[in-house]
Amino acid sequence: MTLNANLISGRTAQQGANLEAKTSRAYFDACAYCELNSKDLEQLDVAEGDCLKVKTEFGEIVVFAKANNGNPQGLAFIPMGPWANAVLSPETHGCGMPGLKGVPAKIKRTKEKPLDMKSLMRSYREA
């Protein structure tokens, strides 16, 4: 089962509180997840803490699943950070700002685990 979702990113208090501690486990926990409405999670047959693979035109990333019924169905939220940015749009449409909200994404369950921050960044250096 694959969910076609609209992906946005944004600030959370935990992400903000670990802004200057990005090598910490707390930052990883604060950012390496994707929030979906629990109905969407059910459809994907995923429980909180399971892993999701989020795939867009620009890349793919594995993150933890989290329920948030404040999200309408079909809207996926990943806190701003390296995991979200692995799949958001670099296209600025001529005005400087990349596409950090509103990127079509395909989301499905996965057995893979999220990369930690350093491993994720290393993948850019080694690319």
Next chain:
Amino acid sequence: MSEILIKNASVCDPFQGIDCEKMDLCIRNGKIVESVSSKAKVIDAKGRLTLAGGFDGHTHSAGKINVGRFMNPNDARRNPVPGLSGKVARTEKTRAQVGYNTPNTYAIGYRYAKLGYTTICEAAMPPLSARHTHEEFKEIPILDKMGLTLLGSNWQVMEYIRDKEPEKLAAYVAWALKASRGYGIKIVNPGGGEAWGWGRNVSGLYDPVPNFEVTPAEILTELGKANEKLNLPHSVHVHCNNLGHPGNYETTLETMKLFEKIKPSQKRQSLHVTHVQFNAYAGTSWRDFETGAPMVSDYINQAKHLTFDMGQLIFGPAVTMTADGPVEYANSRMLHEKWSNQDVELEDASGVVPLSYSPKSFVNAVQWAIGLELALLVKDPWKVMFTTDSPNGGSFVNYPEVVTYLMSAKKREEVYSGFSELALGKMVLPEIDRELSFSELAVMTRAIQSKMYGRPEKGKLTIGADADIAIYELVPEKIDPSVEHEKVKQAFSATAYTFKDGKLVVKEGNIEASPMGKTYWVNAEVPERVDSAMQKDLELKFKKYYTVSKSNYMVEDEYLPNPVEITTKGDF
């Protein structure tokens, strides 16, 4: 010890009654002195016009101007006055420059210096954002600076006036000047800034300010009295109510008359009315709009207590910026222009709107004429300060152009001959044939400022004065400004030499050095008893209504790298 001898200068110094006389000037350690040693560096002025450094007493050059730059980046690339506008790459001696109406800070310093100006007064500084103004001052090279502190819609001011507490009012004014490192009291559309907090305005001197039970007239007179009680070097500096409205000359006259009763504490005016061009309109609407300059100048000619500045219009793009919030909103709606606004808690309003003045617009044409009519109809140049309210009427880089308007009736005719019959019927300028002399021009551009602002070391070339000197590329007896106005304009566009505190900063129109100028501010002493009573009220304001704590509000010493503290003692 650095010494310079300027030989063969054709000096024009109205303070000394010297009108283009050949003489030598001696400079030692940044001051004009009697004589110098034989080791002095000699500069031959070759008979060229030599004036004290210019002093712009009303310009928007730090603070609010940043909003203008921000919202109007297209200005950065404009270059209508080559040599004094547009983009210029960095050099070994200068930082990169951009802009016309809203140049970057470095360009402001360099370009004023090229015009022979060495001192500027930023016309509007809300105390809460004063730190910002001083941060920009730090990046304006060469020039000496001062800023006027906005107090005309201030809650503490209005409450003290309402509660009839003149001593506390004076104490608060002294504190606000100290907190903002300001030089004097600026009043903009008194009470109107507060009314704009609710999207409203005041309609005249006797229209009470919403919720504060005071009238603009009371704000003006009580601040005027506080100004004199504190013995401040400058008088109150007033932007009248109803700016920009047809028929507003009556409000302007009423405002001027209010101050007849206020006795100045210093040898200067008790009132300065600023950019009167925008406040000398007759008629009842934009249809029957016409000049009100004759009525205003008639009054000024018989009054002894005031000075004013022109606020001359320049055709082409301008950026209006003022604490008069309602005026800017009205401008933006009328002209369909972009609109920025910044109301400042407990203090004032402000707005910025870019626009363009066209000689084809009959209103703009008449506005253009009014500024000149005022300057020419008022007989005594010691009442008139030369300004464009830069960049409201137009950028200061157009001062050489304005010089030609004042010195040449022929030049004026060249401009107004392109106006419509409609416009010509609404002005009196074509009937005026007065042409200013260099000496009168020197009064309006440097001497009157020395007197108005109580800065005896400025605007003159007497022994002991600051060695701020401008030498222009023209020999007075060899030129007829009335006819050769183009040559006059060229000469005033780039000095042969500008000295700042005895240091050569401009040579043949090029920046030679950019030393850091001074910042003047006024510390008015208030008796402890009055001050502490006032502080209690102020503490409450900070505790309950300001969003910045009192200790973080005061502008710190770090922001004035080269301060000159002027102390006065209040009469309590």
Next chain:
Amino acid sequence: MPVIKNAVCSLCGCLCDDITVTVDEENKITKIENACILGHSKFQGMFEHERIETPMIRKAGKLVSVSYEEALETAAKILVNSKRTLSYGWCSTSCEAISKAIQLAEETGSLIDSTANVCHGPSALAAQEKGSPGATLGEIKNRADLIIFWGCNPVHAHPRHLSRYSSFSKGFFVPRGRKERKMLVIDVRKTDTAKLADKYVEIEQGADLLLITALRSIINGHEEVIPEKVAGVSKEELLELAKLMKEAKFLCVFFGMGVTQSRSKYKNGDGVASLISDLNQHTKAVMIGMRGHYNVTGFGQVATWETGFPMAIDFAKGYPYYNPGETGANDVLVREEVDAAIIAAADPGAHFPQKALRQLAKIPLIQIDPYANPTTELADVVFPTAVVGIEAEGSAYRMDAISIRMKKLIETKFKTDEEIAKDLIEKVRELKRG
């Protein structure tokens, strides 16, 4: 133990200046009062987070400690040898450091951009289209009876905003605070801020401009043109919204990334500014952008007075050139146009999309930062630096463009961003002289 009152919190754009900090004899902050969760983390984190301890250079793929002099020399060589350098960030630092960074960019013919590139950059473009009708935060505190949070979530991003400046604060004309104010939240998901609102309007993601246009049409007297549903909101609700706005005595729209990053980008801010202008025909209305980094507003201010432009400034020609979309940090990275980068007081490693990071990883990268972060993983030369607002003083601009002086609270062994930028200017001059 010294107790420092009215310290300034250098975390978010609220720039709260009422923090009380206790410092012990060992130069440690032991107590923080009045700060929010983000502020606490800022002050406490000083002693918990992973500081960069020494200058480092990447050798054989690994960052190794070197002397300051060696790092400086290496960094200056990168700058001198580069044909097109990107200088980026300079937002979690002082205005004084920003000023030096701009001078360095000018002298090296670099391109300099701030974090507004991925934040409120479109708001600057919007202001350049329509202006920016705002007010200081105290105006909201003292007057506003309707507060609108649009595409922003202050409960998470600016936790004390609501109590200090907006919904819950008490002011002169609003002495009873929240009881006398209406709070409206417009967002695409029910955030924790939305949960506190009197009214929450959920709109379709990316449809902000449609909503703004519909509201403007109603406010300007053209409700007949409104279809039954706009941006997922019913006509009935839209009419109600417009009425709420028109009937308020003083309203403020606080807007965030939901407005700037969504489809239509700067056109959204342009629309909000036009809406505010229209509303002023009926009442008093202002707008304020919710700025993230505590001094990203300061970057815009300093850059504007020193170069004429707020961001994305290209000094390649010796004078400032500005064309965001062409000269923005992400644009020049994605186009693989820059051949070196200097990054300070910001973390593009965490906040730029993958394609930009691939280019950053390829080119020599100089980082100046107190803390290790994703950018460090891509960096080739790293300078540790003092934490501004705790270990160094300087000016910062609050989200409403009010300048506040940050205090130095404790001693430090680290150089400041400003000092490092100055040293780089000197070193570059020295190398250029040969």
